[in-house]
Amino acid sequence: MPVDRPTRRHSAADGDQRSEFQRDRDRVLYSTSFRRLDGVTQIVRAGEADVFHNRLTHSIKVAQVGRRLAEHCIREQKDAAEFHGLDVEVVEAACLAHDLGHPPFGHIGEETLDDILTRPNGQDPCLDPEGFEGNAQSFRIVTKLAIRFPQCEGLDLTRATLAALLKYPWARDNTDAGKAAGKSKKWGYYLSEKDDFDFCRAGHEPDQRTLEAELMDWADDIAYSVHDLEDFHRCNAIPWSRIIGTDAPDAEKIIDNAFKKWHAAPTNAKGRLRDAHRRLTGLFEGFRATILSGAYEGTHQQRLAIRSLTSTLIGRYIRETKLVEPKDYSPGQSRVSLDEIYEDEVKLLKQIARDYILSSPSLAAQQLGQRRILESLFADFLGEIQDKKPRVLPRRFHHLVEDNGLSPARIASDCVASLTEGEAIAMHQRLTGISSGSVLDPIVR
Numbered sequence: 001m002p003v004d005r006p007t008r009r010h011s012a013a014d015g016d017q018r019s020e021f022q023r024d025r026d027r028v029l030y031s032t033s034f035r036r037l038d039g040v041t042q043i044v045r046a047g048e049a050d051v052f053h054n055r056l057t058h059s060i061k062v063a064q065v066g067r068r069l070a071e072h073c074i075r076e077q078k079d080a081a082e083f084h085g086l087d088v089e090v091v092e093a094a095c096l097a098h099d100l101g102h103p104p105f106g107h108i109g110e111e112t113l114d115d116i117l118t119r120p121n122g123q124d125p126c127l128d129p130e131g132f133e134g135n136a137q138s139f140r141i142v143t144k145l146a147i148r149f150p151q152c153e154g155l156d157l158t159r160a161t162l163a164a165l166l167k168y169p170w171a172r173d174n175t176d177a178g179k180a181a182g183k184s185k186k187w188g189y190y191l192s193e194k195d196d197f198d199f200c201r202a203g204h205e206p207d208q209r210t211l212e213a214e215l216m217d218w219a220d221d222i223a224y225s226v227h228d229l230e231d232f233h234r235c236n237a238i239p240w241s242r243i244i245g246t247d248a249p250d251a252e253k254i255i256d257n258a259f260k261k262w263h264a265a266p267t268n269a270k271g272r273l274r275d276a277h278r279r280l281t282g283l284f285e286g287f288r289a290t291i292l293s294g295a296y297e298g299t300h301q302q303r304l305a306i307r308s309l310t311s312t313l314i315g316r317y318i319r320e321t322k323l324v325e326p327k328d329y330s331p332g333q334s335r336v337s338l339d340e341i342y343e344d345e346v347k348l349l350k351q352i353a354r355d356y357i358l359s360s361p362s363l364a365a366q367q368l369g370q371r372r373i374l375e376s377l378f379a380d381f382l383g384e385i386q387d388k389k390p391r392v393l394p395r396r397f398h399h400l401v402e403d404n405g406l407s408p409a410r411i412a413s414d415c416v417a418s419l420t421e422g423e424a425i426a427m428h429q430r431l432t433g434i435s436s437g438s439v440l441d442p443i444v445r
Contacts, residue, residue: 010149012152021089021158022089028097028155029096033141034056034059036420037102039054039420039422039423040055040103040105052235053228055102058099058223060096062096062220063096065219065318066215066219067092072318073322073323084329086211090161090164091216094212097165099138101417105367113131113417114133116374117409128407128413132417133188135188136190138165139162139165142162142165144192144193145418159202163201163213164212166188166189166209166210168188169206170183171188171190172184190410208332208333214335215321221346222313226349233306238356240292244292245281246278250355254348258348258351261347262347272344273347273348277348279341279345280348313349317346373425377419378412381416382412385400388401394444395444396444397444
């Protein structure tokens with residue numbers, strides 16, 4: 001473990017009354033990129049209805065869960081927490097920053113930009129073989145794109161917080177070995193940020209996440225599996241009677257789909273998922289009259305019930321999170337000791353959202369239009385960046401067009417990914433003539 005975790009690569013500002021890690025947390029919280037998440041999809045399009053989380057409210061709840069996880073581990077296993085170097089502020093900072101790189105329209109935006117950058121392009125193999133990945137873009141934002149100091153790019157975060165942000169501590173690897181390990185689909189940094197990656201990863205085992213990165217990832221899974229299901233329950237999108245129960249007709253389908261999504265699944269994976277379904281059925285049984293039966297109408301009892309259920313689930317997963325004790329730890333292994341039964345339950349809860357929301361034909365039609373918006377904006381931005389004559393490119397991005405050794409395609413993806421969904425739609429409408437708007441409105445500020 002690095003002994004200089006609070007070190008910053010640039011030391012762009014003097015210290016103050018806060019600890020170094022508290023300053024990291026505050027820099028992320030006050031960044032433009034964090035505020036922008038209010039206009040980015042979590043699962044359902046941002047602004048579609050007040051009932052749904054967006055990326056900002058999701059990130060705030062991930063940070064709250066992450067902080068409670070870290071506090072629980074420090075309180076219950078003080079020696080192990082000190083041995084592994086656990087800091088609450090680092091976990092919270094990483095949780096707040098974990099989704100900064102998500103482009104407009106959530107995962108469909110991520111897929112679209114990756115496809116644009118990596119598909120064959122005329123005589124060239126592709127525009128940029130590194131493609132696009134939201135986690136790598138988050139790391140790029142905090143180290144390069146965020147504007148905070150005149151002396152350096154990015155937020156100049158500490159070594160520990162940068163490392164905690166690396167859910168996937170490797171670059172994209174399209175070799176056969178990389179594909180087998182999942183490194184061609186998920187990765188944590190682009191080569192343009194390799195110096196920052198090397199800085200924060202000094203002293204760590206290759207490919208091993210830090211404890212704070214593990215807790216950030218687990219907090220994300222907990223929040224996603226519980227809070228997003230709460231949203232869809234409130235809008236009556238989940239047929240609980242078909243999912244929960246010993247004879248629920250859709251239970252096996254959800255188990256099968258969760259198994260298919262399980263990377264490197266163990267041989268007993270389906271059995272474990274069936275056991276998880278039985279446990280969840282038992283947990284939900286106490287809410288049969290208020291959650292499992294009938295439509296959600298927002299009655300007092302129904303609201304009490306959903307609050308009680310979400311609190312029960314989150315508390316369950318926080319309390320059962322343990323650290324590997326120093327005497328049992330070997331370099332290279334996970335530092336979090338979590339009983340597999342809780343991970344299995346979260347996998348199943350996440351699959352419910354995928355099956356009943358992400359597979360919706362209405363959402364598919366919406367995403368087709370969103371893909372077209374992003375492709376059109378990328379093409380318009382790329383042409384101007386290649387010519388180095390920005391006219392319609394928002395002024396917020398003009399400084400990126402200067403010589404910086406990056407491909408025009410990478411800069412264009414930075415510009416598109418930095419938009420809120422409202423900005424993307426308004427820019428597309430103006431550039432295609434759907435809506436002329438006002439010359440007094442630059443759209444992107």
